[in-house]
Amino acid sequence: MTLALFIALGLPLLLGPLLGPLGRVFGRRVGWVAFGAPVLATAALLWLAREVGLPGSRVIEFPWIPSLGINLSFLLDGLSLFFALVVSGMGVLVFWYANFYLDDHYEHHGRFYAYLTLFMAAMLGTVLANNLMLLFVFWELTGITSFLLIGFLHEEESSRVGARQALLITGFTGLLLLAGVLMVRQVGGSFDLSVLLREGLPVGEHRGWLTAAMLLMLLGAFGKSAQFPFHFWLPNAMAAPTPVSAYLHSATMVKLGVFLCARLFPLFNEYELWAPLLSWVAFGTMVLGAVLALQSHDLKAILAFSTVSQLGYLIGYYGLGPARGVEYDYLHILNHVFYKGGLFMIAGVVIHSTGIQDIRQLGGLWRRLPWLGAACAVAAATMAGVIGTTGFLSKEMMLKEIFEAMRPHGTLGAYAAGCVLVTSVVKVAFAARFFTNVFLGPEPPAVKEHFHAPPLALQLPAVLLATAAVVFGLAPMLLDPPLHALSVAGLHHPSDHLALWHGVTLELAVSTGVLLAGAGLYVWGQRTQWRWARISPALRFDAFFEAGVRMFSKFTKWLTRVLQADRPVSYLPLILVFTLVVVGGWTARALAMEWRVFDWLATATGENGDWLRAFAAALISLAVVGAVLLKQWTTQLISLSIAGFLTTFYFVLYRAPDLALTQILVEVVTLILVLVLLGRFPRSAERGEHTWRPPPLRRALNLSLAVGVGGLMTTLVLWMNARPAAGRIGDWFPAHTEALAEGTNTVNTILVDFRGFDTLGEITVLLIATLGALGLLMRYKRTPEEYRQGPLGPAGMGLHHPEEGKQ
Amino acid sequence: MMGPQSYIFERLVRVVFFLVNMVALYLLLRGHNWPGGGFIAGLASASSLILLSLALGVAAMPRILRFDPVRLAAAGLLVAALTGAAPLLAGRPFLEHFHTHLHGVPLLGDVHVGTPLLFDLGVYLLVVGIACKLIFVLAQSTQGLRALVAEEERRYSSPLEQPLEETAGPDDGKERTDAD
Numbered sequence: 002m003t004l005a006l007f008i009a010l011g012l013p014l015l016l017g018p019l020l021g022p023l024g025r026v027f028g029r030r031v032g033w034v035a036f037g038a039p040v041l042a043t044a045a046l047l048w049l050a051r052e053v054g055l056p057g058s059r060v061i062e063f064p065w066i067p068s069l070g071i072n073l074s075f076l077l078d079g080l081s082l083f084f085a086l087v088v089s090g091m092g093v094l095v096f097w098y099a100n101f102y103l104d105d106h107y108e109h110h111g112r113f114y115a116y117l118t119l120f121m122a123a124m125l126g127t128v129l130a131n132n133l134m135l136l137f138v139f140w141e142l143t144g145i146t147s148f149l150l151i152g153f154l155h156e157e158e159s160s161r162v163g164a165r166q167a168l169l170i171t172g173f174t175g176l177l178l179l180a181g182v183l184m185v186r187q188v189g190g191s192f193d194l195s196v197l198l199r200e201g202l203p204v205g206e207h208r209g210w211l212t213a214a215m216l217l218m219l220l221g222a223f224g225k226s227a228q229f230p231f232h233f234w235l236p237n238a239m240a241a242p243t244p245v246s247a248y249l250h251s252a253t254m255v256k257l258g259v260f261l262c263a264r265l266f267p268l269f270n271e272y273e274l275w276a277p278l279l280s281w282v283a284f285g286t287m288v289l290g291a292v293l294a295l296q297s298h299d300l301k302a303i304l305a306f307s308t309v310s311q312l313g314y315l316i317g318y319y320g321l322g323p324a325r326g327v328e329y330d331y332l333h334i335l336n337h338v339f340y341k342g343g344l345f346m347i348a349g350v351v352i353h354s355t356g357i358q359d360i361r362q363l364g365g366l367w368r369r370l371p372w373l374g375a376a377c378a379v380a381a382a383t384m385a386g387v388i389g390t391t392g393f394l395s396k397e398m399m400l401k402e403i404f405e406a407m408r409p410h411g412t413l414g415a416y417a418a419g420c421v422l423v424t425s426v427v428k429v430a431f432a433a434r435f436f437t438n439v440f441l442g443p444e445p446p447a448v449k450e451h452f453h454a455p456p457l458a459l460q461l462p463a464v465l466l467a468t469a470a471v472v473f474g475l476a477p478m479l480l481d482p483p484l485h486a487l488s489v490a491g492l493h494h495p496s497d498h499l500a501l502w503h504g505v506t507l508e509l510a511v512s513t514g515v516l517l518a519g520a521g522l523y524v525w526g527q528r529t530q531w532r533w534a535r536i537s538p539a540l541r542f543d544a545f546f547e548a549g550v551r552m553f554s555k556f557t558k559w560l561t562r563v564l565q566a567d568r569p570v571s572y573l574p575l576i577l578v579f580t581l582v583v584v585g586g587w588t589a590r591a592l593a594m595e596w597r598v599f600d601w602l603a604t605a606t607g608e609n610g611d612w613l614r615a616f617a618a619a620l621i622s623l624a625v626v627g628a629v630l631l632k633q634w635t636t637q638l639i640s641l642s643i644a645g646f647l648t649t650f651y652f653v654l655y656r657a658p659d660l661a662l663t664q665i666l667v668e669v670v671t672l673i674l675v676l677v678l679l680g681r682f683p684r685s686a687e688r689g690e691h692t693w694r695p696p697p698l699r700r701a702l703n704l705s706l707a708v709g710v711g712g713l714m715t716t717l718v719l720w721m722n723a724r725p726a727a728g729r730i731g732d733w734f735p736a737h738t739e740a741l742a743e744g745t746n747t748v749n750t751i752l753v754d755f756r757g758f759d760t761l762g763e764i765t766v767l768l769i770a771t772l773g774a775l776g777l778l779m780r781y782k783r784t785p786e787e788y789r790q791g792p793l794g795p796a797g798m799g800l801h802h803p804e805e806g807k808q
Numbered sequence: 809m810m811g812p813q814s815y816i817f818e819r820l821v822r823v824v825f826f827l828v829n830m831v832a833l834y835l836l837l838r839g840h841n842w843p844g845g846g847f848i849a850g851l852a853s854a855s856s857l858i859l860l861s862l863a864l865g866v867a868a869m870p871r872i873l874r875f876d877p878v879r880l881a882a883a884g885l886l887v888a889a890l891t892g893a894a895p896l897l898a899g900r901p902f903l904e905h906f907h908t909h910l911h912g913v914p915l916l917g918d919v920h921v922g923t924p925l926l927f928d929l930g931v932y933l934l935v936v937g938i939a940c941k942l943i944f945v946l947a948q949s950t951q952g953l954r955a956l957v958a959e960e961e962r963r964y965s966s967p968l969e970q971p972l973e974e975t976a977g978p979d980d981g982k983e984r985t986d987a988d
Contacts, residue, residue: 658843659844659848662843666851669851670851670858670939673855673943674942677943677950742905742924744840745841745842746840746841746842746845749840749841749845750840752845753840753845753846753924753927753928754903754924757892757905757927758892760888760927760931761888761903764885764888764930764931764934765885767881767935768878768882768934768938771881771938771942774942775945775960775964778949778956
């Protein structure tokens with residue numbers, strides 16, 4: 002079992018990064034190396050499905066961070082295996098397709114397949130994850146790889162915009178998912194889905210928290226599945242190469258939201274908000290997506306909006322699902338994979354062979370591509386729900402369930418039924434348009450001019466998917482055993498056998514009516530030449546989103562400029578006032594409550610009375626006063642240095658040789674650093690000739706801030722020292738340093754052993770900060786004029802005060 | 809900091825340089841049991857190098873230190889991280905340290921050796937590299953020298969073509985010239 006799981010999930014994860022360098026060696030042929038990943042994964046998953054003993058489930062776990070309850074834990078049950086098989090099976094077709102689609106006109110094949118393979122691994126990881134934290138990690142990995150794939154043709158503006166939108170939306174909603182996961186863990190006590198599903202969520206006082214967690218997790222699902230108000234990123238993601246659109250943005254990644262709803266269904270479906278929230282949003286998105294698909298002219302945009310619409314249905318389906326469980330969700334998902342994956346691949350072949358993406362400029366391709374035309378006819382018929390395809394089965398069941406749901410749900414049910422009817426009609430219209438206007442009718446001259454025949458192998462996956470739609474559509478009993486085996490307790494209710502013919506029922510009548518109405522809508526559209534069809538920006542939302550992103554960027558720039566001005570004088574007061582108010586206020590409150598503190602203070606000062614220390618402290622104070630009062634910068638600096646070296650002496654008095662050594666060396670290096678920088682200052686400033694006196698009010702503020710913060714720090718230090726010690730950590734380290742760390746220098750054992758991880762982090766930060774400083778220094782380039790003014794140049798680096806010039 | 813100004817100073821620094829580094833090495837090695845350690849030793853070595861640059865002129869330093877000190881720092885981080893990661897291979901927790909006692913080593917007698925020393929060596933290299941790099945770069949810029957050679961500019965500059973803010977300082981994009 003472990004080995005099979007490794008082949009399905011670990012192998013693509015390891016293979017992905019290798020494909021990049023391999024691509025440099027093999028060129029476009031690297032795709033065939035990558036092709037092995039989905040094939041092996043599918044085989045391994047099928048073997049796992051047999052071994053698990055469906056409808057049972059199995060958990061495979063490896064420790065990762067056991068102390069936090071985060072483990073590499075995988076849940077193999079019907080739901081995860083169904084989605085995993087969809088991902089890997091579709092992966093086989095898409096990798097095959099990509100090998101013929103990405104010809105030598107494209108570059109960086111290695112990188113492309115690396116991203117695609119990593120994406121597949123991330124998808125498999127997400128659906129197989131048992132630990133919610135692991136699910137989140139893989140969830141975000143799918144978002145990142147999707148970003149890289151959408152932006153693959155990054156020379157094009159639309160690619161970059163689409164990639165950024167997808168990353169921002171899915172990344173942001175992914176963080177909401179993380180928040181929800183953490184809340185579930187806090188209340189439910191476990192990250193493990195298997196545990197949560199077995200024991201259920203606690204009922205009672207935590208209901209509010211769990212409702213909030215549900216909302217956050219559903220927002221995560223909405224973002225990933227492009228539900229309103231996030232529906233605009235998916236059409237913009239179509240800037241990716243078509244294999245990516247077919248794989249990520251129709252068949253797999255966008256279904257993660259559906260997957261999450263299915264996973265959460267047993268946990269949350271009885272909550273008051275579950276049904277209304279999912280239904281209102283998802284069914285609304287369904288209508289919106291369908292209308293936008295009808296109004297689009299770009300082949301891929303039509304398909305993208307229709308995907309948004311179908312995802313709305315799939316999510317809303319779980320919203321209306323009865324508590325005893327849903328029945329036909331797999332059928333709906335599988336049906337969508339068959340026709341939408343197929344249509345995307347067909348659109349890809351058309352774009353590939355004609356170079357045209359606008360449906361109004363296409364036509365008459367049937368004679369040139371009969372196989373593809375037939376596949377397209379079947380796929381479009383499946384989308385429309387014509388009898389004899391899986392689409393028909395799906396639509397029959399959809400109508401049946403929606404009519405059933407109308408009774409318990411009242412208004413909500415009626416709303417959903419209305420949405421489903423409208424959408425079905427519109428869907429028939431754009432399905433008809435997709436097939437008819439591309440493959441039938443006269444052939445425009447542009448097509449004649451550009452057409453070059455695509456290889457038959459490129460058309461194969463689409464034909465296979467269309468065949469599957471017909472075979473299962475005509476013989477639905479073939480679908481029964483696997484779907485039954487994959488059903489999951491809690492989520493599914495045993496369904497009736499699928500059948501092609503249910504007799505003359507209400508659903509059949511409605512279905513026929515829908516087909517006729519849709520055909521009518523198509524004919525009307527043809528007559529008006531679709532002139533009315535232009536998407537209003539108010540419906541697409543991406544203009545708002547882009548404006549929001551720009552506003553946010555402006556806001557942060559403004560904030561940065563205010564808080565991070567060149568001169569500390571302009572932002573230090575803000576920080577100090579904040580410190581005084583928060584820390585000072587808290588200290589005052591605590592002092593008011595603990596009157597004994599003054600007794601401690603009295604005893605502490607009595608005990609620690611030591612004339613040598615007092616003498617050192619007095620000298621330090623003197624040096625500091627000198628630093629403040631002296632006029633010339635060099636003397637100020639020397640005075641400050643004296644204070645620093647006297648502090649070293651103070652450390653020696655406290656028997657802390659390590660600190661003293663460090664202090665001496667830090668003083669030396671800092672002194673040199675400041676001296677070097679002083680070389681930049683104009684001579685007059687160095688001699689203290691330019692003294693800028695702030696206005697009296699400002700001086701008063703500065704003075705009070707200085708006294709206030711100084712007083713606060715003194716109080717805090719005295720207080721901490723005076724407080725009777727209770728189990729101080731300072732005593733623990735010296736006592737254990739020899740036994741545990743085999744060293745007698747406690748300071749050093751803390752640094753390298755007890756707190757070695759901290760040290761590692763600190764030195765990493767040091768290196769990062771240095772690289773950042775070098776980058777900043779690079780930004781400061783002097784102009785030739787400045788160079789002409791001599792080696793020191795003008796006083797630069799923001800040292801001139803703006804008001805200096807006026808005086 | 810304008811290059812060699814005093815013969816006495818220069819000769820003296822050449823001697824002091826080795827003395828300081830001997831002390832730094834001593835501090836590094838004894839760190840685990842007596843006052844000392846990687847950070848302190850690193851600062852000592854860095855100040856010896858800075859002293860050398862004061863005596864010989866910072867422009868002469870690239871000839872003495874033939875590599876970018878940042879590489880030294882990166883190597884230090886690598887040493888520390890690898891020391892931490894090594895126990896993972898044996899299935900032990902990250903950053904676990906191991907010790908051994910050697911008896912009767914010539915000249916030194918009984919010696920206590922452990923992986924903390926390797927970790928400290930990493931800290932030492934990093935501190936030396938960073939302190940030197942920053943001070944040299946700043947010193948060069950204040951003396952009108954090119955702060956970073958062309959190769960370094962490529963290495964440390966961001967690939968951004970436009971400045972991050974519109975309010976960026978004067979930057980006409982021309983190559984600058986050395987002033988002296």
